[in-house]
Amino acid sequence: MTDASVPSSATPHEVLARLGDLTRRVRSAQRGTWFPLLLLGALTLGGILVSRLTFNVETLPCPASGPATGSDCTLIKQGSPIYWPVGLALAYAATAYFYIRRSRNRGVGTPVRPYVLTGIALVGLATATAFWILHQGPGQPGSRVDFWGLHLDPGSGVTMFLERLAGNAMAVGLPLLVLAWVERNRALLLLTVVYLAVELVPLTTGWAGIAVTSPWSELPCFGVPGMLLLLGALGFGLAELSGRRADSS
Amino acid sequence: MSKQSEQSKQTEQTPPADQHPVNGLDDVVHQRVRLGILTVAHQGRRVEFGFLRTALGLTAGNLSQHLAVLEKAELVRIEKGYEGKRARTWLSLTPAGGRALQDEVTQLKRLIRQIEQGSSDSES
Numbered sequence: 001m002t003d004a005s006v007p008s009s010a011t012p013h014e015v016l017a018r019l020g021d022l023t024r025r026v027r028s029a030q031r032g033t034w035f036p037l038l039l040l041g042a043l044t045l046g047g048i049l050v051s052r053l054t055f056n057v058e059t060l061p062c063p064a065s066g067p068a069t070g071s072d073c074t075l076i077k078q079g080s081p082i083y084w085p086v087g088l089a090l091a092y093a094a095t096a097y098f099y100i101r102r103s104r105n106r107g108v109g110t111p112v113r114p115y116v117l118t119g120i121a122l123v124g125l126a127t128a129t130a131f132w133i134l135h136q137g138p139g140q141p142g143s144r145v146d147f148w149g150l151h152l153d154p155g156s157g158v159t160m161f162l163e164r165l166a167g168n169a170m171a172v173g174l175p176l177l178v179l180a181w182v183e184r185n186r187a188l189l190l191l192t193v194v195y196l197a198v199e200l201v202p203l204t205t206g207w208a209g210i211a212v213t214s215p216w217s218e219l220p221c222f223g224v225p226g227m228l229l230l231l232g233a234l235g236f237g238l239a240e241l242s243g244r245r246a247d248s249s
Numbered sequence: 250m251s252k253q254s255e256q257s258k259q260t261e262q263t264p265p266a267d268q269h270p271v272n273g274l275d276d277v278v279h280q281r282v283r284l285g286i287l288t289v290a291h292q293g294r295r296v297e298f299g300f301l302r303t304a305l306g307l308t309a310g311n312l313s314q315h316l317a318v319l320e321k322a323e324l325v326r327i328e329k330g331y332e333g334k335r336a337r338t339w340l341s342l343t344p345a346g347g348r349a350l351q352d353e354v355t356q357l358k359r360l361i362r363q364i365e366q367g368s369s370d371s372e373s
Contacts, residue, residue, distance in 0.1 A: 010281075012357040012364070019288045019354070025304060026292040104332065107297025108289075109341075 025247075029108050031183050034237035035098045036115075037191075039091040040172055041229030044222050050083045051218035078218060081134055085127040088171055092119040111182040119175035126171040160202060168225065169199035187239075191232045198225050277322050278353045282307065282315045287350040290325060290342045298338040316340065324349055 010018070055078050062073040099112035133146070152159040173196040180189035210216050278284060285305045290296055302312050319325040324346035328339045342350070 012360045015281075015284070016354070016357055016361070019284065022285055022288050022304065023292045026289050026296075029300070029304075030293065103295075107300030107337075109294030109296065111294070 026108060027184055028240075028243055029106050030103075030110055031185065031236075031240065032099055032102050033179070033183065033185060033188055034233045034240060036091070036095045036176075036179065037229050037233035037236060039094060040088075040176075041226050041233055043087045043091055044168065044172075044226035044229060046087070047079075047083065047222040047226070048216075048219055050080050051078045051222070052215050054078055054080050055215040057213065074213065076213060076217075078215075081127075081130055084130075084168075084171070085123055088123045089120060092116050092123070092175075095119075112179070114182050115175055115179040118178045119171070122174055123171045126166055129166045161200065164200055164202070167199070169196055173199055187236070188232075191228070195225060195228055195232075198228060274353065274356050275349060277318060277324070278349045280315075282311070283319055284350075284353065286312075286315060286319060286340075287324065287342065287346060287353075290340055291347060291350055295339055295341045298340065301340065319346070 056076070058075040058077065059072045060075050062071055093116075096112060096116040099110040103110040152162070173192060176188065176192040176195065179185070180192055210219060278287065282305060286301060289301055289304050293300070298309075298312070301307075302309060305312065307315075316325065316327060320327050323343055326341050326343050328341075330337055330339070
């Protein structure tokens with residue numbers, strides 16, 4: 001061997017800079033961020049269709065203790081208890097498969113395991129929460145919501161925030177934060193922060209001229225985050241493509 | 250025990266703070282290509298021979314020689330196998346390899362600090 005004992009002739013600054021550059025190239029080869037974003041975006045947009053197809057309006061007598069005693073109250077039911085748990089679990093399983101296959105093709109390991117495990121655990125938690133609420137039976141108009149033993153006023157801001165937090169913000173947003181951390185991906189971190197803000201800030205339908213009782217009332221709740229995830233997928237996909245072209249040229 | 254593996258064992262102990270950081274650099278680890286191999290293996294967790302060769306811009310023969318040095322010093326683990334009909338060689342860092350890389354980076358940073366302190370002392 002000609003250079004086995006020849007130490008690096010570069011300065012320590014240059015050696016560290018070279019190691020930093022190598023690390024960046026390996027990270028770039030490991031990333032496949034566009035794929036989970038594409039799946040999650042498509043799944044979120046699919047939620048619009050599921051909400052539309054499961055839309056149901058019931059008229060019930062208002063509770064005796066409420067201010068509208070004796071008159072009829074309208075109860076709107078929307079959404080499937082199966083769509084999100086099954087869809088998200090499949091999305092995480094497909095992401096794991098995609099990263100493992102990519103890792104074999106490219107010849108470099110993948111850091112995706114914490115993302116997938118966190119995702120599946122949080123989907124389990126979100127599903128358990130949804131079934132807990134479902135187990136309590138259909139809420140009577142004006143009655144309190146049982147949220148893991150907490151009897152909350154359904155109209156209060158805290159309840160609505162907890163409901164949003166226990167939904168896609170937890171099952172999609174928190175795993176994306178983990179992915180941003182394991183991939184050391186600042187752009188994904190920024191996208192996830194925006195996504196969480198969109199999921200946690202209440203989106204009303206009034207500005208779009210859609211009434212709360214409309215079958216399309218969930219359109220902005222799923223449409224905005226879904227489009228954000230799809231745009232993210234497009235951006236990361238294009239960035240990966242241009243990076244690969246730059247590496248090969 | 251060979252000279253190289255003796256040196257690699259030394260990397261598991263960080264030299265005293267009053268010792269010059271140059272004395273803490275291990276020739277087995279500090280060599281340009283081997284430092285690159287350890288860095289890629291650290292970030293990639295498990296890397297394939299072909300990926301390593303492309304990332305470092307080396308010939309297969311040259312890379313094999315450096316890998317043999319690192320394997321002998323027990324800094325990397327090499328697994329050979331097949332994927333379908335294709336022969337594949339995978340490489341991963343041993344715990345000692347991870348510590349050796351960490352020590353090397355620490356010594357390089359100490360060296361930079363000393364150089365910067367020296368140049369600021371001479372300016373004042």
